[in-house]
Amino acid sequence: MYPHNRFTHALTRTPTDNLSAGLTSQTIGAPDMALAYQQHTAYQDALRACGLSVTALAGDPTYPDGCFVEDAAVIYGDLVVITQPGALSRRGEADAIAAAFAHRPLIRLTGEAYLDGGDVLFCADRVLIGLSERTNRAGATALRNALRDYDSAVRVEFVPISGVLHLKTGVTELAPGVLVFSPLMQTEADFSFAECHTLPEREWHGANLVPINDSLLIMEGYPTVTELAAKHARTVHTLAMSEFEKMDGSLSCLSLRYHA
Numbered sequence: 001m002y003p004h005n006r007f008t009h010a011l012t013r014t015p016t017d018n019l020s021a022g023l024t025s026q027t028i029g030a031p032d033m034a035l036a037y038q039q040h041t042a043y044q045d046a047l048r049a050c051g052l053s054v055t056a057l058a059g060d061p062t063y064p065d066g067c068f069v070e071d072a073a074v075i076y077g078d079l080v081v082i083t084q085p086g087a088l089s090r091r092g093e094a095d096a097i098a099a100a101f102a103h104r105p106l107i108r109l110t111g112e113a114y115l116d117g118g119d120v121l122f123c124a125d126r127v128l129i130g131l132s133e134r135t136n137r138a139g140a141t142a143l144r145n146a147l148r149d150y151d152s153a154v155r156v157e158f159v160p161i162s163g164v165l166h167l168k169t170g171v172t173e174l175a176p177g178v179l180v181f182s183p184l185m186q187t188e189a190d191f192s193f194a195e196c197h198t199l200p201e202r203e204w205h206g207a208n209l210v211p212i213n214d215s216l217l218i219m220e221g222y223p224t225v226t227e228l229a230a231k232h233a234r235t236v237h238t239l240a241m242s243e244f245e246k247m248d249g250s251l252s253c254l255s256l257r258y259h260a
C-alpha cells in the first residue's frame with residue numbers, strides 16, 4: 001500500500017464566526033470563537049512543525065462545518081476523491097475542496113454515494129471505510145472502486161460502526177499497526193491484525209490522533225493517549241481542541257494531509 005502517513009502538504013480551511021451553527025451531538029456549550037481561532041492557528045503551526053507546507057482556504061459562513069475539510073476528500077497517492085458528505089448541510093463544502101485540487105486528476109462521488117472522509121482510515125496494510133450515519137454502502141463501494149482502479153493491490157474493508165460520528169472518532173492509528181479506540185464505538189469488525197488499545201470511558205474523545213511522518217498530533221486532556229504516544233512516537237504535538245470538540249470535531253478532521 002502507498003505509504004499512508006508520509007506527507008509534504010496539508011490543506012485547511014479557516015473556521016467562521018458561526019461555527020456554533022454547525023452540526024453537533026455535544027451539549028457542552030457553543031465554541032468561544034477567539035479561542036477557536038487560536039486553537040486553529042496552533043493546529044496549523046503544528047502541521048508546519050511536522051514539515052508540512054500548509055494552504056489555508058478562507059472560510060465561508062454558508063458552511064459552518066467547512067473547517068472540517070477532511071470530510072470532503074480522500075487522498076491516496078496522486079488520487080483525489082472528492083466526496084459527497086453524508087449531511088445535506090455539508091454537501092456544498094466539497095466544491096471549494098475540488099477547486100483547491102483542480103490541478104490534479106479528480107474523481108467525484110455522485111448519485112446516491114455518500115461518504116465523509118472522517119470514515120476512512122488508512123492503517124497497517126489496509127484501508128478501513130466506516131459505514132456510519134454519514135457514509136453509506138454506495139459511498140464506500142464507490143471509494144473502494146476508485147482506490148482499486150488506482151492501486152490494484154490495495155486492501156479495502158468495510159467497517160459498520162455506531163456510537164460515534166465517524167470511524168476516525170472511534171479509532172485511529174498511533175503508530176504502524178497500533179490502533180487506539182474510543183470505548184464509545186460499537187462494531188463487530190475484526191481488528192486482530194493490529195495491536196489495539198481501548199481508552200477509558202472518560203477519555204472517549206481522545207482516540208482521534210494524527211500520525212504525520214515521524215510525528216504525532218494528539219489532543220490535550222487525555223492522559224492514556226499521552227502515555228501511549230510517548231512510547232510510540234519520536235515527536236508528539238499536544239494540542240488544545242476544546243472549542244472544536246464542542247462541535248464533534250477533533251484533530252484529523254481539520255486538515256487534508258497529502259504528498260505533492
Ligand code: GLY
Binds near residue numbers: 022024068087090247
Ligand atoms: N460538526 C462536524 C459534523 O458534524 O460533521
